[in-house]
Amino acid sequence: MDIKKVLNQLEHYQTEAPNRVFSMYLNTDPSDQDQQGGEWKIHLKNGLNNFETYLQDDSSEEKRNFWAVKDKVENFIEENRLNLKKSVIIFATGEGDVWFADTLQMPVETEFHWEDEPVLGQLKQLHETFPKTGIILTQKDHIKIIDAELGTVKDTVFYELDLNTEDWRQHQGPHQADSNLGSGGAKSSKKDELDQRFEENRSRWYKSIAPKLDKLAKDYEWAEIYMVGDSDEVDELEANMNKSVTGEINKNLLDSDEMSVLNEVKGQ
Known part of the structure; x- marks a missing residue:
């Protein structure tokens, strides 16, 4: 519609x-x-x-x-x-x-x-x-995009960074935690290493995904765009996009259901 x-x-x-x-x-x-x-x-x-x-x-x-x-x-x-x-x-x-x-x-x-x-x-x-609205949620190497109109979620797109190839891959289904991190202390140590690597390369990696987000904004004809996530990540991603951002919410809502995110963004 x-x-x-x-x-x-x-x-x-x-x-x-x-x-x-x-x-x-x-x-x-x-x-x-x-x-x-x-x-x-x-x-x-x-x-x-x-x-x-x-x-x-x-x-x-x-x-x-x-x-x-x-x-x-x-x-x-x-x-x-x-x-x-x-x-x-x-x-x-x-x-x-x-x-x-x-x-x-x-x-x-x-x-x-x-x-x-x-x-x-x-x-x-x-x-x-409630015009055509895009919501871009970031959490380091995971990005979720929600397309909404009249308070209804119309579509959802997911991107995950392949740390081996450094390519952003689009995939279906909800965001899944990385199952290859091990367990206990090993998992915590591995996560710290990945977090450090991400921070060192964030600018370059977000610069590579920004054109895809701009294209989605054009294809979906969004009148408003909202960014949701850590303030540093949101600011970095927004700086690399050509499309203007309507507003941002500095919360980690990547794993929240889409309607909850939409209600949070639109203040319902």
């Missing part, structure tokens, strides 16, 4: 009766005190039924368009019932030329619209508050 592209498309869409655009922002946040009993189900039912009542005396063609939208909305909710997050946003037309539906980690105010154009106010506000 690229919200910027979605907004650009919807902002230029306009129609007229008997075709209309359905816009829905539905609060499904289970942490909201007003949602403890699943009240969103009642709000959804009432919101949809209100339009049917309103359309009683309108043309049958417009009612058919609304029924087509209603079926799509109810099907989407049913398919995602077990995976609902904090909100659902839907834009749809009966003719099918507009269909956008997603569940988000960001709360919204519940509202329903059946108008000549999409009602985009809340989506625009969410996009301004």
